[in-house]
Amino acid sequence: MALADLKQIDRNAIGIDTVVGILRQRFGDRFQTGQSIREQHAHTTTYIPSQLPDGVFFAESSEDVSEAVRICADHRVPLIPFGVGSSLEGHVNAPAGGISIDMSRMNKIVEVNSEDLDCTVEPGVTRDQLNQYLRDTGLFFPIDPGANASLGGMASTRASGTNAVRYGTMRENVLALKAVMADGREITTARRARKSSAGYDLTRLLIGSEGTLGIITSLTLRLQGIPQAISGGVCPFPSVEAACNAVIMTIQMGIPVARIELVNALQMKAMISYSDLDYEESPCLFLEFHGSDESVKEQAGLFGDIAEEFGGGPFRWTSVTEERQKLWKARHDAYWAALTLRPGAKGISTDVCVPISRLAECIMQTETDIAEMGLIAPIVGHVGDGNFHVLILLDTDDGGEIEQAEKFVDGLNRRALEMGGTCTGEHGIGQGKMRYLEMELGIGVDYMQAIKQALDPLNIMNPGKVITIT
Numbered sequence: 001m002a003l004a005d006l007k008q009i010d011r012n013a014i015g016i017d018t019v020v021g022i023l024r025q026r027f028g029d030r031f032q033t034g035q036s037i038r039e040q041h042a043h044t045t046t047y048i049p050s051q052l053p054d055g056v057f058f059a060e061s062s063e064d065v066s067e068a069v070r071i072c073a074d075h076r077v078p079l080i081p082f083g084v085g086s087s088l089e090g091h092v093n094a095p096a097g098g099i100s101i102d103m104s105r106m107n108k109i110v111e112v113n114s115e116d117l118d119c120t121v122e123p124g125v126t127r128d129q130l131n132q133y134l135r136d137t138g139l140f141f142p143i144d145p146g147a148n149a150s151l152g153g154m155a156s157t158r159a160s161g162t163n164a165v166r167y168g169t170m171r172e173n174v175l176a177l178k179a180v181m182a183d184g185r186e187i188t189t190a191r192r193a194r195k196s197s198a199g200y201d202l203t204r205l206l207i208g209s210e211g212t213l214g215i216i217t218s219l220t221l222r223l224q225g226i227p228q229a230i231s232g233g234v235c236p237f238p239s240v241e242a243a244c245n246a247v248i249m250t251i252q253m254g255i256p257v258a259r260i261e262l263v264n265a266l267q268m269k270a271m272i273s274y275s276d277l278d279y280e281e282s283p284c285l286f287l288e289f290h291g292s293d294e295s296v297k298e299q300a301g302l303f304g305d306i307a308e309e310f311g312g313g314p315f316r317w318t319s320v321t322e323e324r325q326k327l328w329k330a331r332h333d334a335y336w337a338a339l340t341l342r343p344g345a346k347g348i349s350t351d352v353c354v355p356i357s358r359l360a361e362c363i364m365q366t367e368t369d370i371a372e373m374g375l376i377a378p379i380v381g382h383v384g385d386g387n388f389h390v391l392i393l394l395d396t397d398d399g400g401e402i403e404q405a406e407k408f409v410d411g412l413n414r415r416a417l418e419m420g421g422t423c424t425g426e427h428g429i430g431q432g433k434m435r436y437l438e439m440e441l442g443i444g445v446d447y448m449q450a451i452k453q454a455l456d457p458l459n460i461m462n463p464g465k466v467i468t469i470t
Contacts, residue, residue, distance in 0.1 A: 009078075009095050009096035009463055009464050010096065011096050011097050012075070012076050012077060012096070012097075013097075015075035015076050015077045016054050016075075016077050016097050016098060018075050018077075019055075019071055019072055019075050019077045019099065020033060020054055020055050020099075022071055023055060023057055023068065023071065023099065024055075026067075026071075027057060027064075030057065030058045030060070031055055031056070031057050031058075032055065032056045032058075033054065033055045033056075037056050038052045038053055038054070038055070038056060038100070039052060040085070041053055041056050041080075041082050041085070041092060041100040041102065042092060042093055042094060042100070043085055043092075045086075045087075045088050045347075045348075045349065046088060046089060046090055046348055046432060047346075047348055047394075047396045047402050047405070048089075048090040048093065048431055048432060050093065051093040051094050051095050052094060052097075053080055053094040053097065053098055053099055053100035054094075054097045054098060054099065055099050055100070056082075056099070056100045056101075056102055057099055057100070057101050057102065058102045058104070058105050059101055059102065059103060059105065059106055060105045060106060061106065062106075062178065062180065062186055062217040062218070065101065065180045065186075065215055065217055066180050066184045066185070066186055067184070068099065068101055069180050069181075069182065069183075069184040069215065069460075070183075070184035072098070072099060072460055073182060073183060073184060073458060073460060076458050076460060077097075077098050077099060077460060078094065078096050078097065078098030078099070078459075078460050078461075078462070078463050079098060079099050079100075079101050079215070079460055079461060079462070080092055080093070080094050080098060080099070080100045080101065080211065080462050081100075081101055081103060081152070081153075081156065081211040081215050081216075081462065082100050082101065082102045082103065082104075083103055083104070083123070083124065083149060083150030083152055083153030083156075084104065084126065084147075084148070084149055084150050084153065086145075086147040086148075086149045086153070087153065087157060087427075087428065087430065088349055088350075088427045088428075088430070088432075089424075089427055089428055089429060089430025089431060089432035089433055090430045090431035090432050090465070091156075091157065091210055091211070091428065091430040091431075091462070091465060093431060093464070095431070095463065095464035096463055096464065098460070101215065103122075103123045103124045103150065103152055103215075104124045104150070105124060106122040106123055106124040106152075106217070107122055107124035107125050107126075107129065108121070108122045108125070109121050109122075109125060109129075109130065109133050110122065110218070112133075112134065112137060112139075112223075113192070114137050114138075114139060116192065117139065117222065117223045117224070117225070118175060118192055118220055118221060118222055118223055119134070119141075119220070119221050119223055120218060120219065120220045120221075121151055121218070121219055121221065122152075122217070122218060122219075123150060123151060123152025123153075123155075123216045123217060123218070123219065124150050124152065125150065125151050125152075126148050126149065126150050126151065127141065127143065127144065127145070127148055127149060127151065127154070128148045130151065130221075134223065138225060138226050139223040139224065139225060139226065140223065140224055140225075140226050141173070141221055141223055141224070142163045142166075142167035142173070142224050143159060143160060143161055143163065143164070143167065143168075143169065143170055143173055144161040144162050144163050145159040145160065145161035145426065146161055146162070146332055146335075151219055151221070152216045152219065154170050155170050155174055155177065155206070155207050155216055155219055156206075156207075156208070156209065156210050156211050156216060157170075157208065157210055157426070157427070157428040158170050158171055158207050158208030158426070158428065159426055160382065160385070160387075160425070160426045161382065161426070162259045162261055162328075162331070162382060163258060163259055164382055164384075164385055164387075164426075165251075165257060165258070165259065165260055165382065165384030165385055166256060166257065166258040166259070166290070167224065167258075169426070170207055170208075171204060171207050171208070172222070173221055173222045174203060174207055174219055174220070174221060174222070175190060175192055175193075175194070175203070175220045175221065175222055176188065176189055176190035176191060176192060176203055176219075176220040177189045177190070177202075177203050177206055177207075177216055177218065177219055177220070178216070178217045178218035178219075179206055179213075179214035179215060179216045179217060180214060180215045180217055181213070181214045181455060181456075182213075182214065182455060182456040182457070182458065182460060182461050186217060187202070187214070189202035189203040189205075189206060190202070190203045190220075192220055205451070208428070209466070210428055210429065210430060210462060210465050210466050211461060211462035211465070212452060212456070212461050212462045212463075212465055212466050212467070213451070213452065213455050213456060213461060214455070214461065215461070227258075227290035227291055227296075228291065228292050228293065229290075229291060229292055229293045229295075229296045229319060230258075230288060230289070230290055230296065230319065230321075230324065231288070231289045231296040231297065231299070231300050231317050231318065231319045231324070232259070232286070232287060232288035232289070232317060232318065232324040232327055232328065233286075233287060233300065233315055233316050233317025233318060233324075233327070234277075234279055234284050234285070234286055234287075234315075234316060234327060235284060235285045235287065235303070235304075235307045235312050235313060235314075235315040235316070236279060236280045236282045236283070236284050236312060236313070237282060237283045237284065237285065237307070237310065237311065237312040238282065238283075238311045238312070239283060240262070240264055240283045240360060240363050240364055240367065241360040241364060242283075242310040242311050242312055243262055243283045243284070243285050243310075243312065243360075243383075244262070244356075244359045244360035244363065244383065245310050245360060246285065246303075246306050246307050246309075246310045246312055247260055247262070247285065247356065247359070247383045247384060248356050248357065248359070249306050249309075249310075250303055250306055250384075251356060251384060253302070253306070255299055255302055255303060256289070256290075256291070256299065257287060257288070257289060257299065257303070257384060258288045258289055258290040259286065259287060259288040259384075260285060260286075260287050260288075260382075260383060260384040261285065261286040261287075261331055261380065261381065261382060261383065262283065262284075262285055262363075262379070262380065262381040262383040262388065263283065263284050263285075263286065263331070263334065263379075263380050264283050264363070264367065264378060264379040264380070265281055265282050265283050266341070266376075266377075266378040266379070267334060267337070267338060267378035267379060267380055267391075268280070268281055268282065268283070268284050269281045269341075270334075270337040270338050270340055270341050270378060271330050271331075271333070271334060271337045273337070273340065274330075274333060274336065274337035274340055275326075275329070275330035275333055275337060277327075277330055285307075285312075285383075286327060286328070286331050287300075287303060287315075287317070288324070288328070289303075293319075296319065297319075300315070300317045303315060304317075331380075334378075334380050334391075335347060335349070335391065338378045338391050338393065339393070341376055341378065341393060342376050342393040344395075345376075345393040345394055345395060346393070346394060346395070346396045347391045347392070347393055348391070348392045348393075348394060348396075348405060349389055349390070349391050349392075349427070350389065350390055350392070350409050350412065350427070351387060351388065351389045351390075351424055351425050351426060351427050352387070352388065352412055352413060352415075352416035352421055352422065352423060352424065352425060353385060353386050353387040353388075353416065353421050353422050353424070353425030353426075354386045354416050354419045354420065354421030354422075355386055355419070355420055355421065356383070356384075356385075356386040358386075358419040358420065358421070359381075359383060359386050359388070361419070362388075362415060362416065362419055362421070363379060363381070363388060365415060366379065366390065366412055366415070367379070369408060369411055369412070370390075370408070373404055373407070373408055374404075375392055375393075375394075375404065375405070375408060376392075376393045377390050377391060377392045377393065377408070378390075378391055379391075382425070382426075385425065386421065386425075387425030387426060388425075390408075390412065392405045392408065392409075413433070413436045413439075414436075414439070417436070417439055417440055422440060423436035423437065423439070423440055424436075428466075429465065429466045430465050430466070431464060431465055434465075434466065434467065434468065437466065437467070445467055448466070448467050449467050449468075449469060452467060452469060453469060
């Protein structure tokens, strides 16, 4: 996005000063206004400038959240929910000032219902924390966005990740929510039942709303059984096009692949050096299969045949846990590996998603743009869904480089939309992609605005994100 596109929102200085005083008196040390803590709650992994809140409140219960919201509503002061700060499109910025409400202390695992394959957690529980807790139950939570994000934040941005091709996104894996709305009341969106026809689907309304409609205080999540056997491996290809065509055939043949990740040649070069891998500097697919001992062996064999048909291979796969974990650690460390391609540069990540039939074309045109613009920008992708990410390495103090990066991102988003895709597969809209949402949905955004105005008439819930309210 162009920096000039940042939405300017009037600051309610008198209201903010009043609320700061009330929260300081009411909550003591759990409300902080120091410069460093405010900077930590506005940092953003993008070139969008940080916009600091006026204070940070560390909530410890849903009652705390309700009270803080009521106080802010009384004085028309914005609230910005904060999980662990791993979002990528300026979600935690405070364009009109206000109060950052840190949910990290609401990190209790409330209950696990093993027989029903579900659990209820507070929003500050992280993905790793939950799976460590579940380890002895034989269950796991499958959504893996890479970062150890909070589950409340993952629901707010409708996160997905490497396992989405088999297990879906947060949309499919959240059964019910509790959330404090803009008037300070806490609602329950659904029960633990696996399906319901009871009224509007408030759960899905809040998932992906990025804190602009309410603040999530509890989540009931769908769990999965840990597979009997897991196999995984890496397969090189002569080109991105060949790799993408292999993905398309794999999906069309109904092979129940759990993960299928594309790494382009430049990203593979960085990963080989950073993670000490013994593979070629060529486009590669990282794959994983879940099932029984026999089924994962069969799935790996079928994929090997497909890869060979498109000039790929050999497909080197393993069921040895340690070897497989090394491969996926290398994939999860792709960001850090990419930074070595230009020491001292900052990595700016952007994503789009297209129908898989257009995936090869979209990635190839994107690589052409990268070369013509002289950018250093490796590509990785959750390609079983048609979703890929570009990490642009640039000097964020250089206005010319930022302008070039903005031009590239603009072209990438427009290309994805022209191909019937979306401007974001999993990063969300935040501040960074608001104008592309309007291009994508047209007058549909008008109805989003109507929902926002109905549920948050004072525009205090994470204002300046997703849509514009005038």
